[in-house]
Amino acid sequence: MATAISRVPDPEASEDPLDSYSATVIRVAAAVTPHVAALEVNGTGRSGRFRTGAGSAVLFTSDGYLLTNAHVVGGARSGSAVYSDGTRTAVEVIGSDPLSDLAVVRGRAPTAKPAELGDAESLRVGQLVIAVGNPLGLAGSVTAGVVSGLGRSIPVWSGRNRRIIEDVIQTDAALNPGSSGGALADARGRIVGINTAVAGAGLGLAVPVNATSRRIIAALLKDGRVRRAYLGLVNTPVQLQPSAVVRTGHREGLLVVEVLADSPAQRAGLRAGDVLLSVGEKTVSNAESLQKLLFAEAIGVPLELAVLRDGAEIRVLAVPEEMNEK
Template sequence: MVAVGNPLGLAGSVTAGVVSGLGRALPVRSGRASRVVEDVIQTDAALNPGNSGGALADAAGHVVGINTAVAGVGLGLAVPITGTTRRILDALRDEGRVRRGYLGLVGAPAPLPADVAARLGRQKGLRVAEVVPGSPAARAGLHAGDLVVSADREPVSDAQGLQRRLFAPSIGRTMPVTVLRGEAMVDVIAVPSELTDH
């Protein structure tokens, strides 16, 4: 792996290393909102302040990730290039910024009960750990303990599955969210607001 960036203000720097882990999770905070970026690439390519936003490329020169964080000495994290990151990069190129929807909940992947898993054809949902008071999720009636199985009629198995539904087109639009609450499937209607730094 090769990491490209401007570490410590030194423009055009390149460092080499290997991928030392896949599927890591990176907690991030934006103002009062916090979330988890999942499936992050861990590398031992030397990253320093200023590397963020630079490319992480393989030996063939293919960009596989965007350098995101220094997690310690000899440990860097990069967001992998996926459909979601391509949408972010397109929005940055076209509009100069990325608008994201905000629901106001914190969750983690959790197993579905066997009968529900068999009916839905998957093993996990997103267990709601916390709902931010006054947030769109709170106004919609979501509660800690709910197990989210779909949002906007698309399956949700983890935080990333929900975050993929929260790009600019979701802001101010009704979004059906189906949760398992106790033994009942419950549909709520959420209206994401725009995620801001305030």
């Protein structure tokens, strides 16, 4: 007679989910940490140079360009960066864009390879992300968590104006003091966001790396600033009712919450309650889809806007102006 033999699971052979999670975080941290530097920027006064800001920065080119937050560099023009291996370099501020909270600085070409920039458009809520910073010189400060939300908005100040940074990533990966400007990486070690503590309140937020932010980075590298077109709309994404989908062929749009006074949108006749369907024949359904149409080349160029109003689709013509940061 055959006797059944029970087998005791081998703990060494089993796959522990916690160990798998830990292994991923350890691997990504080891890969990303060499790309992240501690950043200190300086101002000049009657008593000489003094520190005006500090945070982290991410090396993204082989010739020494680093990406950080605009609020970290403030109005400074120079400073220093220290990599995790102790290598120090003087840096100059190449350009800063308060409306995206992104800035580019440059030091001498480092020995470390540049980070690989990913695409935040591929992120999903619940996905593992790892935040790496270099706060106050504490190299390789790592926290891990998941994507808690996408498409968030946070307020910033630019000059005397209050602006909104759109399409921000929210994560429960805690940000340590000084981690602003550091890297938010996916499980493959690609940089999908630049961490920002501009909103305060202990929120884990990051400016996404996507098509729009890549254009901003390119403009900062080329001109040191970003020229934007301005319509004067405050909007939010909205799903269209089935009947409207049938009539317009659009499933989503941007609900106009407010039309700013004396703006191109007001002069074009837009109203609160309108739903913006397309701009210049390009469908708009979220903040980024509209923002990517409003860079320098759109300034002064008439744009046809398709709008859903009181159940009917109408067309209006707006001429964007250059956004004034003052």
